[in-house]
Amino acid sequence: MTLSDNSSAVATAPGQFSQKLNLNLDTDSLGEGQPPSTEVAADVADVTEGPEASISYVVKKGDTLSTIFDYLRISQPTLHKLMEADLNILALDTIQPGHELGFNLDQQGKLKQFIFRSGLTYKVVFDRSKKGGFEFDEFIEKGGYKTEIFSGLVKGNLPSSMQKAGAKIAEAYQVTSLLKERMNFRSHLRAGDKFQLAVSRQYVDGVYTGSSIIQGFVYNGAVRKQSAFLFNDNYFDAEGESLEKAFQRIPLSKRYRISSSFNPKRKHPVTGLIRPHNGTDFPLRIGTPVLAAGDGIVSRVIKHRYAGLYIEIKHGSKYKTRYLHLSKAYVRKGQKVSRGQKIAASGNSGRSTGPHLHYELHKNNRPVNAMKAAIPVVQTIARSKRGAFKKQVAAVKAQMVEQLALQTKE
Ligand SMILES: [Zn+2]
Structure with missing residues (x-):
């Protein structure tokens, strides 16, 4: 390997x-x-x-x-x-x-x-x-997060303009990926458009770890105004409409029986060792189409001694999914896929007790129960949470205003 x-x-x-x-x-x-x-x-x-x-x-x-x-x-x-x-x-x-x-x-x-x-x-x-x-x-290591604010003007494309304003390139791409459904980064951009970014960066012993969470982004352009705010782990525009594309709960064309559920504390029946089951198993006939659970980019297509042929898809910066024990992969690393797209045929490769699909959902790099996790669905914020959302948006905007005032003073 x-x-x-x-x-x-x-x-x-x-x-x-x-x-x-x-x-x-x-x-x-x-x-x-x-x-x-x-x-x-x-x-x-x-x-x-x-x-x-x-x-x-x-x-x-x-x-x-x-x-x-x-x-x-x-x-x-x-x-x-x-x-x-x-x-x-x-x-x-x-x-x-x-x-x-x-x-x-x-x-x-x-x-x-x-x-x-x-x-x-x-x-x-x-x-x-x-x-x-x-x-x-x-x-x-959890490290500490520090919120930093950047503001700037568009000159050329958005990522490079954001970089000039102090954003990391990966942060800029997170922003463009969040807004890609709402904005056309060619036709909607005008030189001199204003933008502001609030981002939490992780530090361990004062060193940036490479991990950033976009808290808010406001784009104030001549032809387009758009914003993104993080709230309860999902991104919304200022009106509380979700910016994230929906996932499908099961990466198959219909509901199949589950033979083994997600269980982080599973013990091996013979050795007694903790062997977490980080996924959900669906017994399937070999060759059953396996579908991408959401839009994303294929990050791994690997043949593993025990996991067999498996595929990993990254869905933005927060989610990834894995599909194990496949017989065939129809995608390659780096390929863009959309929700519901056929990516593989199920199989029995690697160490497997019988033909099945082992499916995993990871949120912020931790495996979660794909059958129960709160996955993004196209939605608006519930009425009961609107107040809290408005408050949070106001707080991020206040930080942006404060930073802008400081900048103009200098
Ligand atoms: Zn499994």
């Missing part, structure tokens, strides 16, 4: 690593459950015997998990056991150059803990259990 669908499947020289030998001197930063250690340079070959060791490895372009494990002389069956535990979150399929992997080995050189770190905020720790498999713990 390859580390990510971006990376090449061809094995090249593995990346940098540094080895830490456990000398009981210092605490380390890798996290819970790890023995204190200090950095000592050593050869990888020494890892096979002697003291407990911990190795930290930075993923390089062209690496695959397989080549990294080979290089560190950790067995492929061990990698398969990790992937089996990872089946529940598929975090290892997101590995990219620059990510940091931690390996803690026992005295026999056997992997007892594996740590995957992605960015400043995400870490998964896989611990070897007594039965030989791995159990995982996910750690998500």
Whole structure:
């Protein structure tokens, strides 16, 4: 398997690593459950015997998990056991150059803990259990959010104008994706149009993590006025009309029986290990059409040892869906899809107890029960919540006005 669908499947020289030998001197930063250690340079070959060791490895372009494990002389069956535990979150399929992997080995050189770190905020720790498999713990750093306001004038296209005003390019694209149903970013734009953005940015120890939540956006143009405000996790215009496109509850053309429901606390019946069921299972005849639950962009088409052939679709910045154990994919990575579009044929690939579709819905990067979650439906804000909505819009607008006043003073 390859580390990510971006990376090449061809094995090249593995990346940098540094080895830490456990000398009981210092605490380390890798996290819970790890023995204190200090950095000592050593050869990888020494890892096979002697003291407990911990190795930290930075993923390089062209690496695959397989080549990294080979290089560190950790067995492929061990990698398969990790992937089996990872089946529940598929975090290892997101590995990219620059990510940091931690390996803690026992005295026999056997992997007892594996740590995957992605960015400043995400870490998964896989611990070897007594039965030989791995159990995982996910750690998500919440960090602090700070609201920042930017205002500017259109010169050229909107994203670059927003960038000039101080917005990050990803924030600008979030805004254009929110308003794409309401605005034509060519014909509705005029040079000199005014806009304002309120965005919450996440910081960990003062460092921006790359995560931003658009709180409000106001576009005051010569031909078009449009706005977007976040309220109760969904986006609305100033009149309280939803800006988000609807999802369908079930990614199939009709309602099928459910054989296994979403259950984050499911225990494996034999091993007793916690094996969350992050999706909903529909038993289906192989070849049953699988439909995109909503408009979006295909972010993964991957063949996984246990998840089988699977597809992931990103729906804006907040939602994503996953479709596992497929027999055929009709879409490729990067492709735009619309709600109800046939994306795959169901199957029985990977580790599967019988032909079925395993379907997952993630909201803000956490799996939620797709059969019950409050998914966006075309709607206006309920009358009972109108007051709260108006108040929130007024608060965001007040912040924008305040910032504008400060700007004109300077
Ligand atoms: Zn399932």
